[in-house]
Amino acid sequence: MDYWAGELGNNFIEGIQHGNVMDSVYNFLKSEEPKIKYPYENLFLDNGAFSIFKNNYNKKKNEVQINLNSIIDIQEKLKPKFTIPFDYPLDPQMNIKNMEQNWQKTVKNVDYWTSCTNLNLVPALHGWNKTSLNKNLHLLQKKDFDYIALGSAFILKEKFKGFFGDRQPNKNIYEAFLYLSSLGKNLGIDIHVFGLGASPLTYHFAAFCEIKSSDSSGYRRKAAYGKIILPQTAERYAGNGSATFGLKTKNGLTYKKIFSNEEKKKLAECGCPECRKISKHGYRRWKHLCSDWKIRAIHNKWVMEQEEKISHELIQQGWDCYEEFINKMMEKSRLKWLWAFIRKTKQKYF
Numbered sequence: 001m002d003y004w005a006g007e008l009g010n011n012f013i014e015g016i017q018h019g020n021v022m023d024s025v026y027n028f029l030k031s032e033e034p035k036i037k038y039p040y041e042n043l044f045l046d047n048g049a050f051s052i053f054k055n056n057y058n059k060k061k062n063e064v065q066i067n068l069n070s071i072i073d074i075q076e077k078l079k080p081k082f083t084i085p086f087d088y089p090l091d092p093q094m095n096i097k098n099m100e101q102n103w104q105k106t107v108k109n110v111d112y113w114t115s116c117t118n119l120n121l122v123p124a125l126h127g128w129n130k131t132s133l134n135k136n137l138h139l140l141q142k143k144d145f146d147y148i149a150l151g152s153a154f155i156l157k158e159k160f161k162g163f164f165g166d167r168q169p170n171k172n173i174y175e176a177f178l179y180l181s182s183l184g185k186n187l188g189i190d191i192h193v194f195g196l197g198a199s200p201l202t203y204h205f206a207a208f209c210e211i212k213s214s215d216s217s218g219y220r221r222k223a224a225y226g227k228i229i230l231p232q233t234a235e236r237y238a239g240n241g242s243a244t245f246g247l248k249t250k251n252g253l254t255y256k257k258i259f260s261n262e263e264k265k266k267l268a269e270c271g272c273p274e275c276r277k278i279s280k281h282g283y284r285r286w287k288h289l290c291s292d293w294k295i296r297a298i299h300n301k302w303v304m305e306q307e308e309k310i311s312h313e314l315i316q317q318g319w320d321c322y323e324e325f326i327n328k329m330m331e332k333s334r335l336k337w338l339w340a341f342i343r344k345t346k347q348k349y350f
């Protein structure tokens, strides 16, 4: 699964280097001359729909006007490798009729973008159940698309998060991925799912479901909350004491308590641009990562990019090799049950 690191327009970390990067039109709506200022190789540019509707739902914020042609202007100026025609995300509170109307508006935009731009388009797919997802995916296939993005359901109310954001992993989501990716395979369509690469675990699960690509700014968010990720491991704490975020212990967190011996070794062996500055010593590296969230973000992103490399290599060797690798990774995990479910369910769809 291709990993696209999420970026926030000009609010990037000084010194960061991107290979595949996902940015959004939303971050450039106010720019007079939209320009990407960080180094990158490939840009996947989101259309900003989700963020615009999220902003406008919050009545305290100034409403962002939706101007389709200005969105196209930004997309054309930034010359992305892939971009998404403006879509109308669904809100689970909507009735089916409204969801259908939103989908019709989305399709209309797909046609508009196709007719008046030369952009490489990855249309958003929306659906409210298996039947509609199936039907809508067929429609995009008829329009000759071979790469689509699964639209985030629009979850409003106070706890606003994307459908596939940082929520607790659950069986339904992975069954939906397997259903869609097997359907996509039959139709010759690759599927991008937003927001799946926040941790090695969720990344490998989705990759095993044969999702083509995902993006995440989890590397950054976790870093800001004082967390680091290690290869094939859930996140660990490396904060500066002010942002403990659910990881408080009565006795305080120490290096010894946070990391197992195996994890200390992983830290000592980390090849990221920040850890490389420090000798191969777990504790010293941990102190370095504790010193600044930006350092943690660079470390986290690098770790995710390594996971991507490993995943690509193993899939090349065969899905059974990849399965074995995840098996080993999950041996002691508390999410073992979810992995067992994904393995079993994959056989049903593939």
Ligand SMILES: [Zn+2]
Pocket: 270, 271, 272, 273, 274, 275, 276, 299
């Ligand atoms: Zn590192």
